[in-house]
Amino acid sequence: MTSPVPTIPDSDSDPMAPEFPPSSDSRLRRRLTGDRIVMRVVLAVFIVAVVWAWRHIEMSFGGLIAGIGDVRNLLGRMLPPKFSDLDDAIRLGFETLWMAVIGTTIAVVLSFPIALGAARNTTPHPAVMAVCRGVIVLSRAVPDLIFAAIFVRAIGIGVLPGVIALGLHSIGMVGKLFADAIEQTEKMPREAVTSVGASKWQAITTSVIPQAMPSFISTILYRLDINLRSSSVLGIVGAGGIGFLMQANLRSLQYDEALGVVSVIFVLITIMEFFSAAVRATLLGGDRTLVGRSVPKFSLGARIFSRFWSDRMKNDIGVRPFDREKIRPPWVGEVRMKTIYGLAFVALVVIAFRSVSLNPGELLGALPDVWKVTTRLFPPDFSTARDPIVDGIIESVAAALVATFMGAILSIPLGLMAARNVAFNRIVYSVSRLFLVLVRGIPELIIAVIFIAAIGLGPVPGTLALAFGTSGFLAKLIADAVEEINPIPREATFATGATKTQEIATSVIPQAMPAIVSNLLYALDINLRTSTILGIVGGGGIGFILFNALRVLQLRTVGAVLITIFVVVYSIELLSGWVRKRIL
Amino acid sequence: MTSPLPDNAVRVTGLSKKFPNGPLALDQVDLAVPKGQLLSLIGLSGSGKSTLLRHLHGLIPPSSGFVEVLGTNVVAAGRRELRELRRDVGFVFQSFGLVGRLTALENVLSGALGRLSGPRFGTLMYPKALRREALENLDRVGLGDRAFQRSDTLSGGQQQRVAIARTLMQRPKLLLADEPVASLDPESSAQVMDVLFRIVVEDQLTVICTLHQVELALGWAQRIVGLRDGQVVLDREVDNLDESAVMEVYRRVEPGRSTDASVEKPSVPSSPRVA
Numbered sequence: 001m002t003s004p005v006p007t008i009p010d011s012d013s014d015p016m017a018p019e020f021p022p023s024s025d026s027r028l029r030r031r032l033t034g035d036r037i038v039m040r041v042v043l044a045v046f047i048v049a050v051v052w053a054w055r056h057i058e059m060s061f062g063g064l065i066a067g068i069g070d071v072r073n074l075l076g077r078m079l080p081p082k083f084s085d086l087d088d089a090i091r092l093g094f095e096t097l098w099m100a101v102i103g104t105t106i107a108v109v110l111s112f113p114i115a116l117g118a119a120r121n122t123t124p125h126p127a128v129m130a131v132c133r134g135v136i137v138l139s140r141a142v143p144d145l146i147f148a149a150i151f152v153r154a155i156g157i158g159v160l161p162g163v164i165a166l167g168l169h170s171i172g173m174v175g176k177l178f179a180d181a182i183e184q185t186e187k188m189p190r191e192a193v194t195s196v197g198a199s200k201w202q203a204i205t206t207s208v209i210p211q212a213m214p215s216f217i218s219t220i221l222y223r224l225d226i227n228l229r230s231s232s233v234l235g236i237v238g239a240g241g242i243g244f245l246m247q248a249n250l251r252s253l254q255y256d257e258a259l260g261v262v263s264v265i266f267v268l269i270t271i272m273e274f275f276s277a278a279v280r281a282t283l284l285g286g287d288r289t290l291v292g293r294s295v296p297k298f299s300l301g302a303r304i305f306s307r308f309w310s311d312r313m314k315n316d317i318g319v320r321p322f323d324r325e326k327i328r329p330p331w332v333g334e335v336r337m338k339t340i341y342g343l344a345f346v347a348l349v350v351i352a353f354r355s356v357s358l359n360p361g362e363l364l365g366a367l368p369d370v371w372k373v374t375t376r377l378f379p380p381d382f383s384t385a386r387d388p389i390v391d392g393i394i395e396s397v398a399a400a401l402v403a404t405f406m407g408a409i410l411s412i413p414l415g416l417m418a419a420r421n422v423a424f425n426r427i428v429y430s431v432s433r434l435f436l437v438l439v440r441g442i443p444e445l446i447i448a449v450i451f452i453a454a455i456g457l458g459p460v461p462g463t464l465a466l467a468f469g470t471s472g473f474l475a476k477l478i479a480d481a482v483e484e485i486n487p488i489p490r491e492a493t494f495a496t497g498a499t500k501t502q503e504i505a506t507s508v509i510p511q512a513m514p515a516i517v518s519n520l521l522y523a524l525d526i527n528l529r530t531s532t533i534l535g536i537v538g539g540g541g542i543g544f545i546l547f548n549a550l551r552v553l554q555l556r557t558v559g560a561v562l563i564t565i566f567v568v569v570y571s572i573e574l575l576s577g578w579v580r581k582r583i584l
Numbered sequence: 585m586t587s588p589l590p591d592n593a594v595r596v597t598g599l600s601k602k603f604p605n606g607p608l609a610l611d612q613v614d615l616a617v618p619k620g621q622l623l624s625l626i627g628l629s630g631s632g633k634s635t636l637l638r639h640l641h642g643l644i645p646p647s648s649g650f651v652e653v654l655g656t657n658v659v660a661a662g663r664r665e666l667r668e669l670r671r672d673v674g675f676v677f678q679s680f681g682l683v684g685r686l687t688a689l690e691n692v693l694s695g696a697l698g699r700l701s702g703p704r705f706g707t708l709m710y711p712k713a714l715r716r717e718a719l720e721n722l723d724r725v726g727l728g729d730r731a732f733q734r735s736d737t738l739s740g741g742q743q744q745r746v747a748i749a750r751t752l753m754q755r756p757k758l759l760l761a762d763e764p765v766a767s768l769d770p771e772s773s774a775q776v777m778d779v780l781f782r783i784v785v786e787d788q789l790t791v792i793c794t795l796h797q798v799e800l801a802l803g804w805a806q807r808i809v810g811l812r813d814g815q816v817v818l819d820r821e822v823d824n825l826d827e828s829a830v831m832e833v834y835r836r837v838e839p840g841r842s843t844d845a846s847v848e849k850p851s852v853p854s855s856p857r858v859a
Contacts, residue, residue, distance in 0.1 A: 188677060188679050188680075188681040192675070192677055192680075192682070192750070193681075193694050194670070195641060195643075195673075195674075196695045196697055196698045196750070196751070196753070196754050197667045197668065197669075197697070197754070199667065199701075201703050202700070202702070202703050202704065203697075204703075205703035205704060205705060206683070206686075206694045206697065206703070206704055210685050211683055211684075211685065214685070322732050327689075327716060327718075327719055327731075328707070329687065329708075329732050334734070335732075
């Protein structure tokens with residue numbers, strides 16, 4: 001800069017002028033911006049909260065070590081698994097599967113209009129949008145096991161309350177993901193269709209929905225996987241499925257039998273994952289990029305499938321001969337695949353309804369009862385059980401905090417070891433992956449039931465089970481995130497002569513940090529939901545009061561518990577959403 | 585304003601548009617386009633070409649001024665009137681606006697939606713007569729044999745030809761094209777412009793087409809209108825037009841730099857009004 005600027009008093013006006021801070025020490029520190037302060041406060045609050053929670057649920061290192069001994073004992077009594085009533089287990093396993101199919105179908109049918117109402121670009125009116133979003137938030141905040149427990153009281157033991165519970169709870173996720181998919185469609189095709197004079201709904205059906213379709217299908221498959229896990233535990237509250245058999249075995253202390261049932265559940269989940277991977281690969285072949293990386297890498301079934309499937313659909317483009325007289329889509333490639341899958345899905349739903357001897361009429365017939373029991377929850381009665389409710393929810397929050405913390409401690413090294421690009425060697429990588437696959441194949445609540453059988457009732461076994469489940473779930477997400485980081489900075493760090501550990505610390509972890517933090521908050525959300533139902537199986541927290549109140553039919557107290565759960569779960573969700581936005 | 589002149593397809597008087605927090609995108613634009621004329625709008629990015637075109641289609645409301653298209657007062661038109669007007673006005677977008685997952689034929693068929701009532705899922709929900717018409721329109725753009733190919737597997741030029749076939753389904757009286765070849769390579773551009781030109785001549789359409797490439801504009805338009813900073817700075821028949829007059833429109837471009845170097849999207853903020 002050669003131009004003389006002596007007359008300008010304010011040095012800021014010369015952008016090229018070097019700015020020397022008052023002391024050289026402060027230049028060595030990064031300036032504390034608002035966001036960094038927020039991040040530190042959040043971290044401090046989290047640590048304080050974990051310490052408080054740790055003491056509150058009376059977790060201790062001694063207890064942990066003793067717990068490991070207990071689990072080892074239990075495993076000794078479980079192995080080898082026994083399959084004396086395998087026929088029963090398989091029959092109930094299929095019932096579980098059909099429940100998941102029906103529950104998911106109910107959710108999809110209900111979610112579709114709700115999502116259209118909740119998406120900003122398709123909603124008919126802001127008021128409709130608010131209502132639809134409210135329904136989504138509500139149904140997501142109440143765990144399906146709680147829905148199931150309430151409906152069992154309303155319509156009796158059986159499959160029916162189970163599928164209604166699965167259906168209603170799934171709206172929370174399916175509706176939200178559908179609405180997101182609708183909002184993420186490109187605007188131009190819709191504008192183009194509008195420009196030919198199409199009405200709003202014509203434009204939506206011809207340009208918006210086809211664009212969102214791959215994402216819809218992906219969501220449905222994903223939810224079917226989740227619902228299979230959920231429906232395998234619904235039997236614990238009498239809502240049908242294989243969970244009942246496992247609970248009965250555990251009650252009669254036949255641990256080896258129980259492990260036999262768990263193995264059946266594991267196989268069932270693996271088979272389902274295999275088919276859902278198959279459907280993804282064939283049906284979504286051409287739309288893989290639209291759907292993103294929602295293909296579960298750590299599912300055994302998906303891995304088995306990928307062993308003998310190579311992308312054949314990729315070559316499926318080019319000129320298709322067709323009949324110029326009829327002008328119908330030629331019966332090849334994607335069209336044939338879609339038709340076959342469509343028919344197969346319809347057949348599956350029909351078989352499902354028949355197998356559990358349920359007809360859609362019965363489903364509708366149960367709605368008045370469901371409605372009646374819902375209205376009897378209101379007005380909520382906080383007075384009869386105020387203290388237990390407060391204690392219970394505090395215990396649930398504490399359990400979720402500790403479980404998330406412990407899960408995080410376990411999952412970060414596990415996740416790094418299970419990431420192909422970081423793992424120290426092939427053996428470490430394979431062992432970690434196998435562990436993740438096994439943990440992911442068993443529903444969390446089943447792990448909780450086993451831990452409680454081993455260690456005894458109370459929040460500690462519940463928390464340990466949650467932590468165990470979290471470590472598998474978080475490690476998977478972290479491994480995914482780590483596998484996607486940019487390799488160039490890593491090479492640069494190596495080039496300076498850093499060791500592998502140094503390199504991981506300076507280039508891998510910082511790059512994966514946003515994903516790790518975001519997934520940690522997500523895990524906290526999920527753990528809080530799960531910890532509210534742990535009490536149903538004896539794992540402490542607010543679920544116990546809920547279950548008791550249900551047993552003696554104090555429905556207005558149940559209403560109070562539900563509202564408490566909703567308020568706490570939803571505020572934690574809002575809080576973690578805020579933190580995520582602020583620090584990432 | 586007086587009653588519409590029957591032989592003008594488009595009449596714009598004193599049209600101004602100011603976007604919130606933006607510059608004056610259009611400044612007192614007057615323009616009358618007789619029926620059957622092939623008009624090309626040229627100008628730099630951000631000169632107001634796209635904004636002007638969007639006003640003709642009622643996609644955005646003007647700040648002030650009068651817009652009349654095919655005898656309809658666009659400014660005063662309600663939703664229903666706008667929908668009816670849009671049926672008669674074809675619009676070709678720079679980014680094609682095709683649904684990539686649908687077949688070429690399905691995309692072309694969607695051009696007939698203005699004539700139909702109710703939603704449509706899939707090819708077979710359109711009557712056979714329309715399917716035949718759609719196939720014929722694909723033939724006209726030379727893509728008949730690609731009817732059942734997913735449109736995202738077509739090349740850019742082919743996609744734009746599918747988009748042209750879609751507007752043909754409207755049997756438009758007026759065709760508006762917003763940078764139809766800006767995202768295409770020279771060879772595809774020439775092909776698309778050939779197809780477009782042949783069709784507008786055969787169907788005797790009125791065309792308003794914005795273009796970056798002056799050579800293309802000079803090649804087929806009858807009349808060139810140049811915009812700069814939202815004002816009309818050039819309006820002449822191509823026959824008595826020389827290079828220097830055109831360069832005047834692009835005055836701020838440094839000498840020696842090609843005029844079609846700036847092919848990025850116009851930076852005009854737009855808020856499409858979806859009726």
